[in-house]
Structures are given as C-alpha cells and as structure tokens.
Amino acid sequence: MLSQDQLDEFDHSGLLRLPGAVAASEAGTMRDGIWTYLKDHQGIERERKGTWPVTTTPLSGFQPLVRSGVFDGIGNAVVSDVIDDLLGRRLWRRERGRVLVTFPQPDIPWIIPTAGWHIDVGSSHPRAVQLFVLLDDLDHQGGGTLVLTGSHHLVNQYVASTGLAPHPRAIKSTLASTYPWLAGLLGKHPESDESDRVRRYMKEGEVIDGVDLRVVELHGSAGDAFIMNSDCFHTGVPNNREIPRMMVTTMATRIEPPKNILA
Numbered sequence: 001m002l003s004q005d006q007l008d009e010f011d012h013s014g015l016l017r018l019p020g021a022v023a024a025s026e027a028g029t030m031r032d033g034i035w036t037y038l039k040d041h042q043g044i045e046r047e048r049k050g051t052w053p054v055t056t057t058p059l060s061g062f063q064p065l066v067r068s069g070v071f072d073g074i075g076n077a078v079v080s081d082v083i084d085d086l087l088g089r090r091l092w093r094r095e096r097g098r099v100l101v102t103f104p105q106p107d108i109p110w111i112i113p114t115a116g117w118h119i120d121v122g123s124s125h126p127r128a129v130q131l132f133v134l135l136d137d138l139d140h141q142g143g144g145t146l147v148l149t150g151s152h153h154l155v156n157q158y159v160a161s162t163g164l165a166p167h168p169r170a171i172k173s174t175l176a177s178t179y180p181w182l183a184g185l186l187g188k189h190p191e192s193d194e195s196d197r198v199r200r201y202m203k204e205g206e207v208i209d210g211v212d213l214r215v216v217e218l219h220g221s222a223g224d225a226f227i228m229n230s231d232c233f234h235t236g237v238p239n240n241r242e243i244p245r246m247m248v249t250t251m252a253t254r255i256e257p258p259k260n261i262l263a
C-alpha cells in the first residue's frame with residue numbers, strides 16, 4: 001500500500017519510483033526471454049555484438065513473446081496494490097504489455113529530444129497509469145524514457161478551462177504555443193546547445209501556472225519500476241551506453257464501477 005507521502009508525490013509529479021517492485025531474478029528471466037526471442041526471430045545474439053542492430057529506435061515485433069505470458073509477472077501483487085491505490089480497488093484493466101528495447105548507439109550523442117513527446121490519454125484524476133519495469137540495470141543516458149513530471153496538471157487545467165475533448169495532439173500544440181519554456185522543450189524554438197537543454201529542462205525545471213515542471217529520466221536497477229500518470233508527457237531517447245535498454249511497459253485504465261440497479 002502506498003504511503004501518504006508516495007500518494008502526494010504521485011499527485012505532485014505524476015511519477016513514482018517503485019524500487020524492486022519486481023524481483024531482480026524475475027526481471028532477469030524476462031530479460032533472458034527477450035534475448036532468446038531476439039536470437040530466434042531476428043538473429044540478434046547477446047554475446048555477438050556484431051549482430052546488434054544499428055538504430056536509435058526501439059525494436060518492434062515482440063507481440064508473440066508478450067502473448068506467451070513471459071511478462072505476466074509485472075502485474076504482481078506489489079504492482080496491483082499500487083494501481084489499486086491510484087485507480088481504485090479492482091476498478092481497472094491492464095493491457096498485457098509492450099517491450100521497449102533500444103540497442104546502444106554510443107557514437108550518437110544523448111539528447112533531450114524535441115520530437116516524440118506525447119501523452120496517451122488526456123483526462124484527469126487520473127484515468128490511466130502507465131507502468132515501466134526495468135529488466136536490466138539502466139544507467140543515465142542508457143535509453144530510459146524521459147518524463148515531463150508535473151505536466152499532467154497542465155493537461156488537467158487545459159481540459160478544465162477549455163471544456164474541450166482531451167485530444168493529445170491539440171493539447172500539446174496549445175501548451176507549446178502558450179508557454180515559451182514548453183515551446184523549447186517540445187520543439188517549436190529549441191535551444192541549439194544540448195547542455196543548455198539539460199540545465200534548463202532537467203536541472204532547473206520551471207514553474208508554470210503554479211505547476212512544477214521538470215524532465216526526469218527513468219533509470220535504476222533491474223526489477224525497479226515506475227508508475228506514471230498517463231497524462232504526463234513522455235518520450236523515448238537514444239541509448240548512449242554499452243548495453244541494450246530493456247524495459248516492459250503496460251497501461252492500466254480505470255473502468256467504471258458497475259451501477260447499482262437498486263440505487
């Protein structure tokens with residue numbers, strides 16, 4: 001069960017770290033499953049770096065592996081209790097999951113991208129949460145997802161003030177046109193200097209309309225998990241380290257409680 005401090009942190013930032021939510025050994029079994037699958041289906045071998053793909057984008061084609069159930073352990077009791085606390089006990093449905101694997105590109109500089117930032121739902125309270133589980137140790141600049149913490153509040157304010165249907169692309173475009181800090185992050189007027197972007201968006205952050213905003217990079221140890229309000233902007237990044245970024249993500253969406261016909 002989440003403590004009040006954790007609930008407050010999730011409310012404030014839209015992101016919560018859950019250290020060791022999945023046992024490291026179980027994360028290792030899932031990671032081994034990915035390597036076996038990569039060898040069998042894509043000719044990519046863990047011990048032969050020459051077979052590793054040269055691309056900055058995450059690999060795809062893992063659906064059969066997901067359907068095999070090898071990642072079902074990410075929905076263990078610890079994680080389910082956390083989602084219960086955030087969405088309501090048994091008032092949610094979780095998709096099976098998606099594999100996020102990005103192979104290393106040490107020659108390509110790590111950046112805070114201007115492209116790719118998105119939200120997946122666009123609602124409030126929250127309506128959905130996204131879980132990210134690290135299947136291997138993940139260092140800084142190793143391809144961990146970037147999350148714009150606090151941005152769910154801006155999305156909620158937008159929906160409340162406009163009364164408009166929460167269309168993710170429209171929200172992004174309106175926010176970027178309204179706030180110069182966001183325009184720089186999301187690509188309208190990006191800074192030319194990457195170190196300036198790290199300082200501005202990750203170290204200093206910004207307060208907009210009373211909302212604390214800061215870009216946070218997911219990283220940690222195998223088995224650590226993060227739960228994110230699905231209204232937070234987030235994006236993928238290149239992997240500037242030596243080992244593949246291996247994560248599994250899944251979305252849990254709130255379902256309406258059954259109506260009491262006697263009420």
Ligand SMILES: O=C(O)CCC(=O)C(=O)O
Binds near residue numbers: 100143145146234235
């Ligand atoms: O870390 C990544 O590759 C981005 C993941 C993402 O944007 C998503 O799952 O919605």
